[in-house]
Amino acid sequence: MISNQRPSYAPIASKEDLRLNSLLFNFPTEPVTFWFSKEDRDDVPLTPLTLQLFPSNIETIFPGIGNADTIYTSFTRKLDGFTPLAIDFGDLKNFALVKRYYNREIKHFFSSREIIVEPTYIKDNQVWLRTKEKQEKMVKDCAYFDRFTIKVNYNYQMRAPELVISYDRPAKVYRKSVADFIKEHNDATDPFSTQGENPVDLMNRVLRVVRRKKDNSRVYSVTKYERLCKAQNEGDEVDFSHVYPVVNNRLAAFLGFEEETEEEDNPFLKKNRYTKYIAKITEFKKKYLCTDDFRKLISVADDFTTVSAGQVQDSSKKLVFGKNNYGVNQTDVVPQRGINHGPFRHPDVSNIKLFLIAHEDQKDLAIELYGYIKNGYGTGFSHYIGLHHYLGLPFTLVKGITFSSVDDPIPEISQKLGTMQFDPNDKYIAIYLTPISKHTKNTNQKAIYYRIKELLLYNDIALQCIETDKMSAHLDEDKRKKRSGFTYTLQNMSIAINAKLGGTPWRIAVPEKRELVIGVGAFKNMDTNVQYIGSAFSFDNTGSFNSFEYFHKDELQELAGSIQNAVLNFRNLVEEPSRLIIHYYKDMSEAEVEVIEQALYALDLDIPIYVVTINKTESEDVIVFDNASRDLMPYSGRFVNLGRNTYLLCNNTRYENGKAPEGYPFPVKLKIHSPNADETLDQNTIAGLIDQVYQFSRIYWKSVRQQNLPVTIKYPEMVAQIAPYFTGGDIPENMGRDNLWFL
Numbered sequence: 001m002i003s004n005q006r007p008s009y010a011p012i013a014s015k016e017d018l019r020l021n022s023l024l025f026n027f028p029t030e031p032v033t034f035w036f037s038k039e040d041r042d043d044v045p046l047t048p049l050t051l052q053l054f055p056s057n058i059e060t061i062f063p064g065i066g067n068a069d070t071i072y073t074s075f076t077r078k079l080d081g082f083t084p085l086a087i088d089f090g091d092l093k094n095f096a097l098v099k100r101y102y103n104r105e106i107k108h109f110f111s112s113r114e115i116i117v118e119p120t121y122i123k124d125n126q127v128w129l130r131t132k133e134k135q136e137k138m139v140k141d142c143a144y145f146d147r148f149t150i151k152v153n154y155n156y157q158m159r160a161p162e163l164v165i166s167y168d169r170p171a172k173v174y175r176k177s178v179a180d181f182i183k184e185h186n187d188a189t190d191p192f193s194t195q196g197e198n199p200v201d202l203m204n205r206v207l208r209v210v211r212r213k214k215d216n217s218r219v220y221s222v223t224k225y226e227r228l229c230k231a232q233n234e235g236d237e238v239d240f241s242h243v244y245p246v247v248n249n250r251l252a253a254f255l256g257f258e259e260e261t262e263e264e265d266n267p268f269l270k271k272n273r274y275t276k277y278i279a280k281i282t283e284f285k286k287k288y289l290c291t292d293d294f295r296k297l298i299s300v301a302d303d304f305t306t307v308s309a310g311q312v313q314d315s316s317k318k319l320v321f322g323k324n325n326y327g328v329n330q331t332d333v334v335p336q337r338g339i340n341h342g343p344f345r346h347p348d349v350s351n352i353k354l355f356l357i358a359h360e361d362q363k364d365l366a367i368e369l370y371g372y373i374k375n376g377y378g379t380g381f382s383h384y385i386g387l388h389h390y391l392g393l394p395f396t397l398v399k400g401i402t403f404s405s406v407d408d409p410i411p412e413i414s415q416k417l418g419t420m421q422f423d424p425n426d427k428y429i430a431i432y433l434t435p436i437s438k439h440t441k442n443t444n445q446k447a448i449y450y451r452i453k454e455l456l457l458y459n460d461i462a463l464q465c466i467e468t469d470k471m472s473a474h475l476d477e478d479k480r481k482k483r484s485g486f487t488y489t490l491q492n493m494s495i496a497i498n499a500k501l502g503g504t505p506w507r508i509a510v511p512e513k514r515e516l517v518i519g520v521g522a523f524k525n526m527d528t529n530v531q532y533i534g535s536a537f538s539f540d541n542t543g544s545f546n547s548f549e550y551f552h553k554d555e556l557q558e559l560a561g562s563i564q565n566a567v568l569n570f571r572n573l574v575e576e577p578s579r580l581i582i583h584y585y586k587d588m589s590e591a592e593v594e595v596i597e598q599a600l601y602a603l604d605l606d607i608p609i610y611v612v613t614i615n616k617t618e619s620e621d622v623i624v625f626d627n628a629s630r631d632l633m634p635y636s637g638r639f640v641n642l643g644r645n646t647y648l649l650c651n652n653t654r655y656e657n658g659k660a661p662e663g664y665p666f667p668v669k670l671k672i673h674s675p676n677a678d679e680t681l682d683q684n685t686i687a688g689l690i691d692q693v694y695q696f697s698r699i700y701w702k703s704v705r706q707q708n709l710p711v712t713i714k715y716p717e718m719v720a721q722i723a724p725y726f727t728g729g730d731i732p733e734n735m736g737r738d739n740l741w742f743l
Helices: 092-111 178-186 225-233 249-255 273-289 335-341 360-375 387-391 410-419 443-458 468-481 486-500 556-573 590-601 683-696 711-725
Strands: 018-020 022-024 032-037 047-049 071-075 083-087 116-119 125-130 142-155 160-174 205-211 218-224 243-245 319-323 329-332 352-359 395-397 401-403 427-434 462-467 515-525 530-540 545-552 579-584 609-616 624-626 638-643 646-649 668-673
Touching (some): 018 638, 022 142, 083 092, 092 125, 125 273, 142 273, 160 243, 160 249, 178 243, 218 225, 225 243, 319 335, 329 335, 352 360, 360 427, 387 486, 427 468, 443 462, 443 711, 530 556, 545 556, 590 609, 609 683, 646 683, 668 683
Parallel strands (some): 352 395, 579 609
Antiparallel strands (some): 022 160, 047 071, 116 125, 125 142, 205 218, 205 243, 319 329, 515 530, 609 668, 646 668
């Protein structure tokens, strides 16, 4: 059994017990014989291998083999005409091949026990286990499956192989077969159905069940519906009465299933995902992996992997807010508390005028809201002082706008805006009480939500929205439970308004440096099926926002040009930056690096460039948890070295003061490299770059709650969600690129 020991990395408090969701194991001490051939065969399943999967000693049996050649292996199964070759599993040049071998063995282990096991998009094994556990919002017409991914990985920090065990979101399978589903909708009596879509077209993946003739055992496979149709057309026997739809979001909406989402505005409603996640993978580990049968294949450790952690500096948690009576800026680590000191910088405007937009039936609700905005709300620690306090400036009220049409209020609002008198010396902010949620599934309604934002922006009016249904629910709950939860909504609105008007609610408590930080993100809008890049979200090292660019995904030259423009603007406004940090949403390709480097070289820019790849650690990847904590979430600011300049950063609100955290986000995965100064990536530089990611997650001015992703990544996503709904699917040139109107 492998020794599960910590590397000598960084001291860790005795009250912590940090673990990865992985099980270490040992490679075989002696080489394992695999069998190879240059020829494929139809009578036996073989695995084709291309260059990346060739054994390191392949020329021993196939001298002169070319890079474009394909060979075939039966792995450890001896076949006539195949050539044996001893494979050293400990040679990391063979790891891709060894991983393919282990994946095949794992798949066979589960499928031979009539358990569904399917490859993920990166070819790891995902195991589906039928669950009878009661879940909230379970749909009676669906069978539920817990899904676990088993990833064969090499832990470069531990210098040992491991199995990473992750718990994926449950899958729903419709109990009605595809044959019955199609028959039901083919028998529909209304040939002009208002559903708007052919229900059969909503099926994507399906679960197929086949019984073997030799032993009547069941074989499961999850595949695409269209693939089965194609196979049937080509002569294969496909019995669709034993094929069942896997329910996706579109099919769920068609069937009338309630969407399983969490409330996102109230941080105290967030559930602890760690406790459920760790309990699930622990049970799975004990039942299937830490068993005599499985250990005949892979002798895994008994316990999840113990690791040590680094820690961001305490100063990285501090934020700077407004000044006290003595003119001294106040600091705090909790934005919701610190913002009561007022903003770090008020908007640079002479006069702020506010007006409300509401449906005529909700006029009284709008008046109630304005009363809170003007006079405050709540008492004690969680009280709201009033918009003027969070702006750092007074404001005046002007006559608002009411509308009568819920389905399309834009013509009314546009017409009434045209009758209003706007002073060009004043700055206007509108608060729109929308009866339509931005999360609505109705794309036409969602378009209205964003088109009103566009309409106001065309008139140089900042817009803040609040959903009336949520507002009423929060207020009713406060009155019923005698609390002040709506304070969070009011504070969130107020700091967003400050930022939209050009102010700074708070900044990072670090000395100013000549650093330029640029965030690049690409995100797909699922409703419009359009992918965009929001690029060159430019900040200095204190988190002060400079500007942003926006363009389509395939505009690589524009991406490089926008980074070039950000450097030029920084150089003109400040001076030559001392270094450039790029926060990127994915691994930067060689082509992208080359184009960006050429743009920077054209500026004669002789400074180090660091690229930090940032992505959320979701269920198909590695996480870290604190086994000594009841809630299992590590302390905020802990980071774990996974090897090869890859890290997990715990970005949350669990602090040493013992106060209950506001939410339970999983760690963020970071990968750090430099295209021109790799030799400078020492431990101090890397720790500083991790600190900066942590800091930039604390200047999200849409909420008083700390985020688990930095604004360099979150802001591009926000723009990408809005812009496709604008006229022409783009942001007009006259619309601000130097303010945060999209908050």
